Amino acid sequence: MIADIFDNMYLYHNILLIDDETDDLTVLVHTFKGLSPSLTFTTADSALYGLAKLRSLPDLDLILVDLNMPGMDGFQFLEALRFEPHYKNTPCIMWTSSVDDIHRKRAMELGAAGFYIKPTDTIRLKKMLHDILLTDFSKPA
Numbered sequence: 710m711i712a713d714i715f716d717n718m719y720l721y722h723n724i725l726l727i728d729d730e731t732d733d734l735t736v737l738v739h740t741f742k743g744l745s746p747s748l749t750f751t752t753a754d755s756a757l758y759g760l761a762k763l764r765s766l767p768d769l770d771l772i773l774v775d776l777n778m779p780g781m782d783g784f785q786f787l788e789a790l791r792f793e794p795h796y797k798n799t800p801c802i803m804w805t806s807s808v809d810d811i812h813r814k815r816a817m818e819l820g821a822a823g824f825y826i827k828p829t830d831t832i833r834l835k836k837m838l839h840d841i842l843l844t845d846f847s848k849p850a
Contacts, residue, residue, distance in 0.1 A: 719745060719842040721771035721800075726752045727759035727786065728775040728804075733827070737773070740834050744842065756781035760789055763796055771841075772796075776805035776812060787819040800846035822846035 724741070728734050734752045741748050751766055753759035756778055763769070772790070776783035783803050791797050800822035805812065813824040823846060828834040 719748075720845055721842055722747065723749050723766070723768045723770045724751075725759060725762065725766060725769055725772045726750055727754075727756055727773065727778075727783075728752075729754055729778040730775070733775070736831075736834070737838075740831065740838055743835065744839055755779070756783065756786035756789075759786065760793070763790075763793055767795075769796065769799055771846075772799055772801040773804050773841075774801060776803055776807055776816070784815060784819055787816065787821055791820055798847075802841060802846075 722745075726734055726737050728737070731754060734754070738750050738752065741750065751762055751769075753762050756774065757780055759772075759774065760781075774783045774786050781789070783805065787801060787803070790799075790801055801820065802823045802825060803812075803816040803821040804825050804827060806827045808826055816824045823841065823844070825837055825841070828837055
């Protein structure tokens with residue numbers, strides 16, 4: 710019953726998660742599913758793989774991408790995303806362990822809809838993901 714209420718108020722339902730740490734991907738999916746079992750996910754363990762998967766996701770609502778990954782990092786993903794006509798306006802959230810304000814500024818300059826520090830505990834993670842699902846990233850902060 711409670712999940713049904715949240716399903717109706719969440720703004721995003723089809724989410725692409727990109728992180729080279731499979732444990733982080735697993736925790737993200739599990740935590741999101743705890744908020745709402747009806748959310749759907751596509752995961753990618755690299756930014757390049759995430760870009761390749763975009764073409765098969767016609768109804769994507771939100772992208773959550775890690776900053777620090779080998780090969781293509783989150784910044785490069787944001788740059789490439791803007792050349793994908795169908796997804797150039799899809800909110801893309803940078804999620805990272807970096808607390809460097811220079812990283813935050815650069816991500817926002819490249820078009821990130823938000824910049825979130827990876828929480829170290831599940832309670833904060835759940836709150837952060839809940840807040841992300843409720844935030845209308847199409848409106849200026």
